[in-house]
Amino acid sequence: MAELGERFTRDLTIRYIAVLAVLGVLSLLSFVGLTRSIASAEGGLAQVSLSGNQRMLVERIAFAANRLAVVSATERPFALTLLTDSLDRLESHNPVLIEAARALPLLPGRDIADGPARQIGRDLAAFLDLGRTMQARASVLDHDDPDLAVLSAAAAGPLLEALDDLNLRFRQASENRMREMMVLQGATLLVSMAVLLVSAFGVFHPMVERLRADFTERMNAESELRDSEERLRRILEESPIGVSVSRRRDGRIVFANTRFAEILGIAREQFIGAPARDNYVDETQRRAVLAELRRHGQIDGAEVEFRRKDGRPFWSLLTIRSTDFEREPVNLAWIYDITERKAAEQQIFLAAKVLDTLKEAVMISDAANRIVFVNPAFTAITEYSRNEVVGNSPSLLSSGRHDAAFYEEMWDELLSKGSWSGDIWNRRKSGELFAVGLSIVVIRESNGLISHYVAVFADITHRKEDEARVWRQANYDALTGLPNRSLFLDRLSQGVQQARRDGKSFAVMFLDLDGFKAVNDRLGHAAGDLLLQCASERLSDCMRGSDTLARLAGDEFVVILHGVRGRDEPALVARKLIEQLSLPYDLDGSPAEVRGSIGIALYPDDAEDEAGLIARADQAMYAVKRRGKNNFMFASDLESAVPAEMS
Template sequence: MRGPDGPGPQPRPDGPLDGFDVDGPGREALDWLYRFVTAIELAPAVAVHSVDAGGIIRFWNHACAQLFGIPASRALGRPFREIVSHLERQAEFDDTIAGIWHDGVAPAPRDWKVQTAGGRRLWLHSNHFPVKRNGAAQQVFCMEVDITARKQAEDKLMQAARVFQNAHEAMIVMDAEYRVQMVNGAFTAITGFDAADIVGSTLASLPWGEDETGFYESIWSQLDGNDHWQGEMPAVRKNGERYTSWVALTTICDPHGQASSYMAMMSDITERKRVEEQVRHQAEHDPLTGLPNRTLFLDRMHQALATWRRQRDSFAVLFLDLDRFKSINDNNGHQAGDAVLREVAARLRGCVRRVDTISRLGGDEFVVLLADIGGADQAAHVAASVMQAISHPIDVGGQVLGLSVSIGIAICPTDGQDVDTLMHHADVAMYHAKHNGRNSFRFFSPEINARVVERGELEQGLRQALDNGEFLLEYQPGLDVGSGRVIGVEALIRWHHPQRGLLLPHEFLPVAEECGLIVPIGEWVLDEACRQVRSWRGEGHEVTLAVNLSDGQFLHDELFDTVDAALGRSGLDPAFLHLEITEGALMQGDGGLDGTVAALRARGVQLAVDRFGTGMASLSSLRRFPLSKLKIDRSFVNDIEHDPDDAALIPAIIAVARSLRLRVVAEGVETGEQLRFLREHGCDEYQGFYAAGASSRPDFGLTPR
C-alpha cells in the first residue's frame, strides 16, 4: 500500500495482503510479498493499481500518481471511475472488469483511450488480472503503460500515409542510394507507371529528366550543398507521351544530420506551360501577322548587341516600308490591306534564316534583324531578295495587287552601337530610299551604300552580259618543261564591260558566284573553249584544253549534262579536256563526290587539282580520286628565289605527285631561274609570263576563231 508518509508497503485490513498470518509459517512468504509490493510501488514506467469488487481503489503506486495527477492519499478508497473515464468505451471497460470477477480469468492486454479527472487525455496499454485467495478473486490488479506518444506518432504516420496517397502531386521516396522505396497514386496517374515498374530503380533510371551527361550529378551537387533542388524537367509517360514536370527534391536526414533518404515531389505543368506560352506569345507578337512585335524585337536587338560586345559579330537592321500601301487600304478596304500584310509577313519569313528576326512595328512598317552577317554584301543580298519577293503580285479575293518596298539598312557597329541609334539610322536610310524613287534599298553609310550600289550594278550587268555577247576567252599556253613545246592551253574568261572596259576574272567572278550566275557563265566558257580547241586540233595543233571549274560548278547537279553537251557540240575528244578543280571542292564534296569523279573519268575527261598547296587537301584525299595533274600555286613559284622554305616545298609536292603518278604543272613562272629550279626537280609543265617571253610568237601560232 501507499501511506500518507511516503511509499512503502503498509498492510491494511482491506489491502491486497489482508488475511496473511504474519506470525505463522507464512511469515517468510509475507516478507517476500512486502518486497514485491515495494518494487511495484517504485516502478517508474508502469502504473499499477488495484480495485475490489465494488471498483474501489485499494492500491495506487507512485507511477499512478504521476500519470493521473492524483496522489495515493486522494485515490485510495475512491471508485476508479471517478478518477479515470474510458472515452467512448466505458461500458466495454466495465464489462471487461466484471468478466474478470465472474470468470477469474485475465483478459488479453488492450489499448484504451482515457480521460483523467484533471482533463488529460491519454492512451493506456492495460493488463488486468485477478488476485485470488482460496480460489476466489479478491482484487483486480491493473498495470497501465502510457502509450500516448506512440499513438500520436502512429496517428501522424497514418495521417502522413493518407496525405502521401491522396496528394495531387506525384511523390517518390528514395533511400540513401537514390533507389525508389515507394510512390503514391498520383505518380501512377501522372506518369502511367505503377509502383511495380518503379520501386527498386535508381532515380537516374526513372522516365523523367534528360539524358545529358552530368544532369543528375548537377542535381546531387545542389542537394549535397542545400538539401533541396527544384526546377522544370522534361518527362515521358509510360505510353511515350512527352510532358513538362516541376520537380522538387528534398534530403531527409537522420538524428545525426546524415542523409538517410530523399523525397521527390512532381507535378505535371504541361498545361500551365502551354497557357504561359500562349500568354507570352500574345504579349510579344503581332496579332495580325504573328510576327514578333516591337517589344520582342527590341529584346532581340539587345541580345544581338550583347553578342557583338562579347564576340564582335556584326549584325544588320533592315527598316521596311511598303510603298503606297495607303492606297490599297483606301481603294480595297482594310480587310484587303490586312490580307496583304499577312502575305508580306509570309514572304519575309522565306527571305531570312531562322536565327534572324522579323517584326511588324505597326501599320505597313516592318523591321528585320539579320544576326551575325559576314558583311554589308549579305545584308544587300537579303534586301534584294525581299524586294523581289514582295514585288510578285498578290491575289486578294480574286483581285491582283502590285506592291513594292523601300528598305533602309544600318549595320552594327559602323552605323551605331546601341538600339536607338541603329533603329534611327535604318529609318533614315529607308526614307532616303523612298525619296529616291521607292522600290530600292539604301545603306546609312554613304561609303557602303556606294559600294553596294556598284556591286548591284555589276550583278545587273552580268545578267545581261551573256545575252549581249560581252564575254570573251583568252588562252594561256602550257609548255613542256623539257622541250619548251606548247602542249596545252588554259581558257581564261574576260568581260568586255560596256562602260568599264576589259575586266579580269577576279573583278566579277566572285559576284557571279554569289548571285548564282557562275553556272550559266561556266557553261558558256566550257562550250566555247571546247569548240575553239577542237578547231585548233583540226588545224594540226596538238594541244589539250584546261578549263577551271568553280566549286559551285563542280558540285552542281547538271555538271554531267554540261560536259556532255560541250563535248558533243564541239566534237572534241574527252581525253583532251582537263577540268581543273580546287582542293576545296574535293574537301566539300559528300559521299557522292566519288561517283562524280568516276563518271567524269569514265567519259575520258582528265581531272587536275588547281592551286595545290593553298587548300586543305590531304594525301589520303588525293589518293582517293583518279586525278591526272597537280598544279603548284604561283605563290610557291614566286618565292623560289627569295624564300628557301617555299622553295623546299616544291620538291616535296613533286615527290607526292610522283608517288601518285600525277603530272605536275607549275603556275606563274616568270624567270629563267624559276624554270631552271623546276626543271632540276622534275616538274613536267609550266605556265606564266616567261612562256610568252620565250616564244617569238605571243599567240604561239594559235589564233582564236
C-alpha cells in the first residue's frame, strides 16, 4: 500500500505541476502580448506627435521665410536663425516620419501606406529645398520673390492636408492596437479559465479511476508474482547446477535445490537453516569471497574451494548475485563442481612441465601441418624460437639432403600406419646441418579425422659422425683414403648385379707398383707411405666419378670401370695410369721412381662373378710382371701369353 500511495501522490503532483505550467505559460504569453501592445500604443502616440510636430514645423518655416522678406536688417538674423532651426528639425524628423507612414496597415480605397507616403516624402523634400533656397538668399529676399510665393502656397495647401491625413491614420492605427490588446487579454483570461476547468475535471476524476485500477493491478501483480516465484522455484529445483539462497542479514540458507545438496553430500532438510559459512573449506576462503562480494557487489565464475559433508574438499565455480527472495534481501549462489576439470588441468600442467624439461625436441602441428607448439628443447636444438615457427610448416627445417621420394615414402607410412620413425637430416637457423632421430605420431579425433601430428626428435649428429667415422675406418684405407678391400668387394658385387640387370659390361683392373719394395727398403717406411699417397693421388686423377679406385694391400690397387664397350676404353685408361705412375717422385727431397703392371678382366667376357673377375685380372697382372712389367694385359690374352704393347 505504501508503494501505491507513493505512486498516487507522484501522479497527482505531476498533474498539478502540468496545470501550473500551462497557466504559467499562458500568463507569460499574456504578459508578453500586453507589453508589446503597450509598446505599440506608445509608438503610435509618438507617431501622432511626430506628424503634428512636422505640420507645425512646415508652418513655422513659411512664417520665418515671409518674415525674412519684410523685416529690417537688424531683425533679419533672428528670422534667419528661426528658419534654419526649423529646416534642420524638419529634415531630421522627415525619414522617421516616412518610415512610420510606410509601416501603416493598408485601408481599402486609401493606400496611404505606400504611394502617398512616398508622395509626402517628395513634397517635404521639395519644401525643404525651397526652404534651403530662402535660407541661402536671406540677404536679398523680398516679399515679391516667386520662390517665397511657392513656399507659402505649399505650406498652406496640399502638404498640410497630407500631414493632417497622416496624423489621422496614425491615431486610427493606435486605436486599433489598443482594441487588439483588449481582445488578447480577454482571450487569455478565457483560456486560463478553461484550463482551470479542464484540469479540475482531468485531475481528480482520472485519479479516482486510476486508484481503483491500481488496486486491481496490485492484486493481479501479487498473484502473478506468486506464480512467478513458484515457477522460479521449479526452475531452480530442476537446474543441473547447484543453487542456494542465503539471507544477507544472518547468512543462513533459506533455499537449496537438489543438485546443491548432492554436490555437498548433505540432505536438503539438514541444509536449510544452516549457516552458509560452514560449507567453505576454511575461514580464509570465506573471507576472500566476502571481500570480493563487498568490492564488486557480485561474483562471476570464481574458483572457490568448498568442503563436502565427509570432509573432502572440492573445487567449484561460484557465482553470486544480490536479490530479494520472499521480500527479504538475499544472496543467490550458483556452484558447479569442477573437481575433475581441476584434476585434468593439473595433469595438463604436469604434462606441460614434462615437455618443458624434456631434452628431446617436441613439435606439434595441426591437421594442415602448421606448427602449433614447440618445447624449449626444440629451440635449443634448431635455434628457432617459438614465435618464429608457430604457424609455419615443419619444412622450414628441411636440409635439402633428402629427395622427394624420401618424404613421399615417409608420409605414405605415416598415414597408413599412424606413425613413422627414422633418422633424418635437418638444418638449423644458422644453416648448419644436423641429424635427428625422429618419431612422428598421428593424433586422430573420435570420427577418425586427423587432429594433430606429434613429432619428437633428438640431435644425433655426433652419433652419426661417429658412425660415419667407424664406417669409413671399416671401408677406407687409412693411409691413402681410398676404398679398402671390403668396400671394393661390396661395390664390385653391386656392379655385377647392375650389369647383369641392365645387360651392360664393365672392367676390373688389378694394378701392382713395380719397384716399390726397393724404394721402401732404401728410403724407409715413411718414404714408402708417402710414395703410396702420391701414387694414389695420380691414379685418382685418372678416374671418373662413377669409377672406383681401391687399395687392397701394400702396393696393390684395383679399379672398377663402369659402362665400358670392348677393350678400347680400358686400354686407354690403363695407358694413362701407367704414364702417370712412371713420372718421377719427390719424397721429401729424395727422388724415387716406380712403374705399374696392370691386369684387366672384362665382365661378362672373362668372368661372370666377383671372384672370377678378380682372379682373372690378378692372373693377367702377374703375366705382365713375368713379361717385363710396366705394361698391361687383358685376361683374354693369357692364352697367347703375350702382353699388350704400350703405344
